[in-house]
Amino acid sequence: MSNTNARFHVPTAPFRPGETPDFSNLDLQKAGDAPRPDPGIDAGETASLATGLVGVLDHNHQAVGEWDPKLKADLLREGLSHMVLTRIYDERMLKLQRQGKMSFYMKSTGEEAVAVAAAMALDKSDMVFPSYRQQGILFARGRNIVDMMCHCISNSRDNLKGRQLPVHYTWAEGNFFTISGNLGTQFPQAVGYAMACAYKGEDQVAASWIGDGTTAEGDFHSALTLASTYRAPVILNVVNNQWAISTYQGIAKGDAPTFAAKGLGYGLASLRVDGNDFLAVYAATRWARERATAGKGATLIELFTYRAAAHSTSDDPSKYRPKNEETAWPLGDPIERLKQHLIGIGEWDEDRHEKLEEEMTKLVVKSYKDAESYGTLHDGPLAPTESIFEDVTETPDWRLRRQRQELGI
Amino acid sequence: MNMIQALNSAMDILLTQNPDVVMFGEDSGYFGGVFNATDKLQAKHGAHRVFDTPINEAAIAAMAIGMAAKGLKPVAEIQFSDYIFPAFDQIVSEMSRIRYRSAGQFTSGCVLRSPWGGGIRGGQTHSMSPEAFFTHIPGVKVAIPSNPYDAKGMLIAAAEGNDPVIFFEPKRIYNGPFDGVPDAPLKSWAKHPKGEVPEGHYRVELGKAEVTREGSACTVVTYGTLVHVAEHAAEKSGIDAEIIDLKSLSPYDIDTIAASVNKTGRAIVAHEAPRTSGFGAELAAQIQEDCFYALEAPVLRLTGWDTPYPHAHEWAYFPIQSRFIRAMEAVTKAV
Numbered sequence: 170m171s172n173t174n175a176r177f178h179v180p181t182a183p184f185r186p187g188e189t190p191d192f193s194n195l196d197l198q199k200a201g202d203a204p205r206p207d208p209g210i211d212a213g214e215t216a217s218l219a220t221g222l223v224g225v226l227d228h229n230h231q232a233v234g235e236w237d238p239k240l241k242a243d244l245l246r247e248g249l250s251h252m253v254l255t256r257i258y259d260e261r262m263l264k265l266q267r268q269g270k271m272s273f274y275m276k277s278t279g280e281e282a283v284a285v286a287a288a289m290a291l292d293k294s295d296m297v298f299p300s301y302r303q304q305g306i307l308f309a310r311g312r313n314i315v316d317m318m319c320h321c322i323s324n325s326r327d328n329l330k331g332r333q334l335p336v337h338y339t340w341a342e343g344n345f346f347t348i349s350g351n352l353g354t355q356f357p358q359a360v361g362y363a364m365a366c367a368y369k370g371e372d373q374v375a376a377s378w379i380g381d382g383t384t385a386e387g388d389f390h391s392a393l394t395l396a397s398t399y400r401a402p403v404i405l406n407v408v409n410n411q412w413a414i415s416t417y418q419g420i421a422k423g424d425a426p427t428f429a430a431k432g433l434g435y436g437l438a439s440l441r442v443d444g445n446d447f448l449a450v451y452a453a454t455r456w457a458r459e460r461a462t463a464g465k466g467a468t469l470i471e472l473f474t475y476r477a478a479a480h481s482t483s484d485d486p487s488k489y490r491p492k493n494e495e496t497a498w499p500l501g502d503p504i505e506r507l508k509q510h511l512i513g514i515g516e517w518d519e520d521r522h523e524k525l526e527e528e529m530t531k532l533v534v535k536s537y538k539d540a541e542s543y544g545t546l547h548d549g550p551l552a553p554t555e556s557i558f559e560d561v562t563e564t565p566d567w568r569l570r571r572q573r574q575e576l577g578i
Numbered sequence: 579m580n581m582i583q584a585l586n587s588a589m590d591i592l593l594t595q596n597p598d599v600v601m602f603g604e605d606s607g608y609f610g611g612v613f614n615a616t617d618k619l620q621a622k623h624g625a626h627r628v629f630d631t632p633i634n635e636a637a638i639a640a641m642a643i644g645m646a647a648k649g650l651k652p653v654a655e656i657q658f659s660d661y662i663f664p665a666f667d668q669i670v671s672e673m674s675r676i677r678y679r680s681a682g683q684f685t686s687g688c689v690l691r692s693p694w695g696g697g698i699r700g701g702q703t704h705s706m707s708p709e710a711f712f713t714h715i716p717g718v719k720v721a722i723p724s725n726p727y728d729a730k731g732m733l734i735a736a737a738e739g740n741d742p743v744i745f746f747e748p749k750r751i752y753n754g755p756f757d758g759v760p761d762a763p764l765k766s767w768a769k770h771p772k773g774e775v776p777e778g779h780y781r782v783e784l785g786k787a788e789v790t791r792e793g794s795a796c797t798v799v800t801y802g803t804l805v806h807v808a809e810h811a812a813e814k815s816g817i818d819a820e821i822i823d824l825k826s827l828s829p830y831d832i833d834t835i836a837a838s839v840n841k842t843g844r845a846i847v848a849h850e851a852p853r854t855s856g857f858g859a860e861l862a863a864q865i866q867e868d869c870f871y872a873l874e875a876p877v878l879r880l881t882g883w884d885t886p887y888p889h890a891h892e893w894a895y896f897p898i899q900s901r902f903i904r905a906m907e908a909v910t911k912a913v
């Protein structure tokens with residue numbers, strides 16, 4: 170018998186440049202339809218949540234269903250403000266990169282809720298192990314913007330002494346783990362950290378974020394295995410923004426129903442969540458945190474979203490996907506949706522929003538001026554050159570002492 | 579004590595003295611490790627302190643990194659050094675760089691112990707000496723003891739330091755020293771001075787080499803199992819070689835090496851690992867740089883061949899005693 174499909178299958182993105190994106194076939198569970206079980210349930214009982222979609226904000230921007238976290242308006246406005254700031258910061262930094270002020274930048278446009286809502290739902294003492302696209306966490310945790318910019322332009326005030334590429338933030342004080350350029354590595358590290366929290370009998374949890382593309386790395390499997398074996402108090406977030414540079418999510422996902430569904434096979438509670446729905450992300454994170462601190466172990470959360478901007482300043486998405494595909498994205502924009510929700514409940518208006526944007530823009534512009542006063546990558550001042558030999562190990566050994574002399578410092 | 583007992587004693591002391599110390603690895607918990615190194619430690623200290631892991635070396639290393647970031651002190655085991663490569667990314671890209679890339683805000687002080695080296699009919703995947711892959715990584719220390727006394731003291735020092743340490747254990751000499759004659763009967767540590775191991779806490783600081791045999795004809799710089807082979811070769815041949823047990827490969831003790839080579843004028847660097855880009859290349863280059871005017875012969879590299887580690891022809895691969903004698907003759911005769 171001959172096999173008519175003798176060749177292997179290579180998934181391809183549904184829409185390519187020049188085509189009109191149409192997501193009407195995407196079968197997404199409606200906001201409010203997913204039930205919210207007790208966080209202590211058996212992992213197996215989350216199966217429908219892993220293939221469904223946890224959503225709170227409906228198409229009229231109203232909060233519906235069991236997952237509504239019923240947050241106070243103040244908190245929602247705070248979330249909105251962090252997301253607006255994140256977006257304005259990203260826009261500004263992109264421009265500055267284009268002007269040659271920094272070597273590289275990565276925006277998180279469209280994914281602000283994934284970072285901000287989760288960070289707000291966590292305790293400030295919970296350790297986060299983010300990828301390079303959750304800068305929103307830093308805003309939600311109140312990091313000084315000048316410090317963030319000083320890192321990105323590697324100047325004398327960069328808390329990483331100019332050692333890392335821009336956007337690879339580290340902020341121990343804010344319980345923000347050091348970002349790595351190597352994809353996925355922090356996922357199982359977060360599990361180890363969470364195990365240590367449990368070992369010490371603390372209520373702290375760990376949370377990590379990786380992209381859809383990165384789930385294909387072995388470290389994804391390592392993290393899920395460890396989390397399951399040791400019932401670690403960890404929240405494992407997969408940010409499915411549909412793209413890994415030019416590679417669409419189907420290449421990493423294969424024929425699995427969803428990324429969240431992969432967690433079920435490991436015996437982990439697993440949820441797929443509308444990543445552009447601030448309330449849903451918040452509620453899911455709270456649920457997972459409750460589960461973790463109750464000793465029931467880890468939760469895998471797939472945040473279903475869309476990477477609206479280019480992968481990085483080195484990327485041109487028009488080469489592999491239709492222009493403006495993000496506007497066809499059925500889950501809309503996280504900022505717009507929360508804004509409309511707040512307006513709908515009479516807690517916000519266009520004027521206030523405009524003012525907020527102006528205020529944030531001013532803050533960002535002023536912060537950059539401040540940041541530049543501590544130096545720039547091209548003109549300095551930078552961290553002292555001899556600092557390249559520090560922190561390799563606790564104390565430099567003879568090899569580094571000699572090499573430093575060789576460099577003449 | 580033999581080396582396993584010495585290591586076990588070190589771990590017992592570490593667990594007893596510091597509640598932040600945890601140990602884990604494949605078969606390390608209930609069973610006590612495939613070489614018994616963690617024997618009885620789970621029963622004594624509890625399953626949260628000494629436990630079994632899934633068979634996933636990357637996960638073991640990552641878990642150690644995450645735990646260290648929270649202030650625990652993991653002393654983890656990789657069952658064979660041949661199987662450390664799945665953890666390579668976590669070691670190279672993460673463990674070694676966390677202090678540097680976070681400018682000291684986070685550290686990853688932990689120990690990865692791993693049975694290492696050949697001479698046990700282990701074939702390709704139970705005999706490797708992968709140390710040179712790790713000495714090439716800034717930010718991790720590499721240590722290889724050659725006897726029970728050092729094994730205990732060095733393991734304690736490694737675990738009490740604040741840097742990540744790759745700790746390789748020459749499994750050929752777990753139960754007794756090896757003189758480099760393949761068919762010779764097994765010896766025990768009982769008759770070896772370094773088999774005498776104090777019961778209590780002590781440290782053998784990393785970064786320091788030891789001259790284990792003084793001599794004037796040539797210097798042999800080596801580590802692990804080959805320290806004993808070199809010593810026996812010197813006795814057997816009557817060539818008055820000075821033997822240096824390096825103990826620490828990263829950082830290594832250049833002062834002890836240079837003082838010796840400046841005295842003898844001749845040097846052999848020896849290891850089981852393949853020659854090309856092996857750690858011997860680093861040693862030879864540094865000796866050349868630091869001792870150029872004292873050298874009376876080219877620095878000689880005595881190593882495994884540039885092949886995977888063979889099973890049947892193990893003793894044609896391994897730098898056995900007769901090869902040491904030939905190398906000592908060659909380097910002392912060379913003008």
Ligand SMILES: Cc1ncc(C[n+]2csc(CCOP(=O)(O)OP(=O)(O)O)c2C)c(N)n1
Binds near residue numbers: 480
């Ligand atoms: C181990 C590793 N392989 C490859 C890369 C190069 N790289 C950087 S980002 C990226 C895409 C990641 O996509 P995804 O995980 O979906 O996250 P996203 O960028 O969409 O947030 C790749 C391949 C890398 N940084 N690390």
